[in-house]
Amino acid sequence: MKNKYFFLFAFLFISSLCVVFFYNKEATINLDGITADIVVTAEKLTDSFIKDEKKANDTYKNKVIEINGIIKSISLKNNRYTLLLHGNNNEHSVMCDVLIDSDTIVPNKKVTIKGICKGFLQDVIILNCVLINIESDE
Numbered sequence: 001m002k003n004k005y006f007f008l009f010a011f012l013f014i015s016s017l018c019v020v021f022f023y024n025k026e027a028t029i030n031l032d033g034i035t036a037d038i039v040v041t042a043e044k045l046t047d048s049f050i051k052d053e054k055k056a057n058d059t060y061k062n063k064v065i066e067i068n069g070i071i072k073s074i075s076l077k078n079n080r081y082t083l084l085l086h087g088n089n090n091e092h093s094v095m096c097d098v099l100i101d102s103d104t105i106v107p108n109k110k111v112t113i114k115g116i117c118k119g120f121l122q123d124v125i126i127l128n129c130v131l132i133n134i135e136s137d138e
Helices: 002-027 042-051 053-060
Strands: 038-041 064-077 080-086 093-098 110-120 124-134
Touching (some): 038 042, 038 053, 042 064, 042 124, 053 110, 064 093, 064 124, 080 110, 093 110
Antiparallel strands (some): 064 080, 064 110, 080 093, 110 124
């Protein structure tokens, strides 16, 4: 009977390790050298999901996209920034998960970000984002 529990425990432990490994592998994809499949503005991206979510998912979901937009707000948690880019209205935005260390990221700056589109909840969700360009103050 103890052997049965041991093998069950070992199986569950190894399965858990595999899930964690594959989850973390996807979460740390580096997009620096990858060309975007689609270039779009934050307004057009949110508008696409609001008008026809199924069609927008077919177009954008799980693809590398480059987004141009204006930063609405910034939050920091666990050394990762979440940038909200203005969408087509006040209710919907583009939420970008970015690993950056920059004092130049402030609200109302125009930015270009590249990331993987994961779909739409209240906002369009973009993960593994890389900051491509920040509009200068000059």
